[in-house]
Amino acid sequence: MVILSQQVLRTDLAGMPLEWIDYRAAARLYFLGQVAYACGEPMLTLHGGINARTREQSRLEIHSIIATHGTHQALNKLRDDYVPPLSNRTLFQRDDHLCLYCGGRFSVRHLSRDHVRPLSQDGHDHWNNVVSACVRCNNYKAGRTPEAAGMELLAVPFTPTHAEYIYLMGRHVLADQMDFLRAHFPRTSPLLRRLVRQRAAQTGERPAVAEPARVILGGCLAGDAQDAA
Numbered sequence: 001m002v003i004l005s006q007q008v009l010r011t012d013l014a015g016m017p018l019e020w021i022d023y024r025a026a027a028r029l030y031f032l033g034q035v036a037y038a039c040g041e042p043m044l045t046l047h048g049g050i051n052a053r054t055r056e057q058s059r060l061e062i063h064s065i066i067a068t069h070g071t072h073q074a075l076n077k078l079r080d081d082y083v084p085p086l087s088n089r090t091l092f093q094r095d096d097h098l099c100l101y102c103g104g105r106f107s108v109r110h111l112s113r114d115h116v117r118p119l120s121q122d123g124h125d126h127w128n129n130v131v132s133a134c135v136r137c138n139n140y141k142a143g144r145t146p147e148a149a150g151m152e153l154l155a156v157p158f159t160p161t162h163a164e165y166i167y168l169m170g171r172h173v174l175a176d177q178m179d180f181l182r183a184h185f186p187r188t189s190p191l192l193r194r195l196v197r198q199r200a201a202q203t204g205e206r207p208a209v210a211e212p213a214r215v216i217l218g219g220c221l222a223g224d225a226q227d228a229a
Ligand SMILES: [Zn+2]
Pocket: 099, 100, 101, 102, 103, 104, 133, 134, 135, 136, 137, 138
């Protein structure tokens, strides 16, 4: 069952992912004629008023992914040098809630943002210099580099692309939205490798080679979303 808090993925006309919006914002875009085409599964049907002439009740089907007009303000987010804002929530999501020193998985409450090169040693508060660390490891490392503390990083920190960032921002990402976003991840995306591994673990199949480059037609996936139905 789809709950009302389910988010809709909004893309630009070319099908580049832009942001998550709630169903009200999506409905507004439909009514304003801003939705160029819909992808993904129908997610929710809204019922409106009764037409006085036809006596029919209006209904609006909201899809999980909608491509919209008039997204020029968002274009700068699609530039190669775009750096998404850094927050603990998205950082912990990026690192899959693992401490990148001891490898343990922790709740948000027990994780912290570690600066690999400490701020006191000219390290920056930037995606490429921060990792999730449990409170214990972070306290132990203190104001030292991993080398000085004799600790090893389990993964290299990276800056998410805008599509990866949207995925990290998502709550209850639907399967078709996930497939859509995945198709926009770089081939070398660590997130892509993780998703492939997770899917393999769920289905019991051998992990396939990460395949981001699915064919995208008019912004919609040529296969997946429809095949999954
Ligand atoms: Zn730890």
